[in-house]
Amino acid sequence: MAWAWARGWWHAVAACVSVALVLAAALxxxxxxxxxxxxxxxxFCFYVLGYSVRKRQQPFSPSLTHLKRHxxxxxxxxxxxxxxxxxxxxxxxxxxxELRRSVQNTIGNLLxxxxxxSNDEVLEIGCGVGxxxxxxxxxxxxxxxxxxxxxxxxxxxxxxxxxxNTRLVLLRSGxxxxxxxxxxxxxxxxxxxxxxxxxxxxxYVKEAFRxxxxxxxxxxxxxxxxxxxxxNMFVKDAERLxxxxxxxxxxxxxxxxxxxxxxxxxxxxxxxxxxxxxLFVVTGRKAR
Numbered sequence: 615m616a617w618a619w620a621r622g623w624w625h626a627v628a629a630c631v632s633v634a635l636v637l638a639a640a641l642x643x644x645x646x647x648x649x650x651x652x653x654x655x656x657x658f659c660f661y662v663l664g665y666s667v668r669k670r671q672q673p674f675s676p677s678l679t680h681l682k683r684h685x686x687x688x689x690x691x692x693x694x695x696x697x698x699x700x701x702x703x704x705x706x707x708x709x710x711x712e713l714r715r716s717v718q719n720t721i722g723n724l725l726x727x728x729x730x731x732s733n734d735e736v737l738e739i740g741c742g743v744g745x746x747x748x749x750x751x752x753x754x755x756x757x758x759x760x761x762x763x764x765x766x767x768x769x770x771x772x773x774x775x776x777x778x779n780t781r782l783v784l785l786r787s788g789x790x791x792x793x794x795x796x797x798x799x800x801x802x803x804x805x806x807x808x809x810x811x812x813x814x815x816x817x818y819v820k821e822a823f824r825x826x827x828x829x830x831x832x833x834x835x836x837x838x839x840x841x842x843x844x845x846n847m848f849v850k851d852a853e854r855l856x857x858x859x860x861x862x863x864x865x866x867x868x869x870x871x872x873x874x875x876x877x878x879x880x881x882x883x884x885x886x887x888x889x890x891x892x893l894f895v896v897t898g899r900k901a902r
Contacts, residue, residue: 694765740806744770808865
């Protein structure tokens, strides 16, 4: 999305420079016709400037303000109407090379903090276009990607062609009822729980405990409201969205204590908080 912001600023700068040049030429020539034309051009340039400012105030397109936040399936199917939009919605990138590059820190965190190994059967909640799964499969026995959006899974299936130890599952219930008791060694959700209401975050954590085998590990992350980087992001979003309706997919930042509460109440042990600005990561283990 950075290029879109840069383009918005370019429009604004071009408009201001154009106004200055046209008015300077008109005043220098003292020609009535030229003055009239200059006024018209100035009005047009100011329109472009105003349009650019309004575009910069919009958080993302499409706005989908006709949908409610809890309509997760409809929201994310809309945000995955095309391959490009799906990548932009899931990771802020639509080029394949950028998608793969954007996930490297997450892969490092998963290998380090969830101790994923070649013997592990791994479940990702909210896998989107398979951004993480495509890079994680060489490090585990199997990766199962689950998502509420059928469109996201369609794009993921195309990206994962040829990888034999992958599986994609549509979550029709909004929970993990598609999976039996004690069926995974690791369950993780990255860049996902921030898009959910708190009640739904809790339900997924509780379900993760059910589908994990004894000794299984959980890994959850979100933007850390207590970190300087996370707080700065929050303040910028607050300013940018002050005069517009907030879209249903806008992430909600949180604190590690909230996620620690979910994980501990679900029954996990050995809970730890890891700071990875602007993220926090909470990990835990199911007793053997």
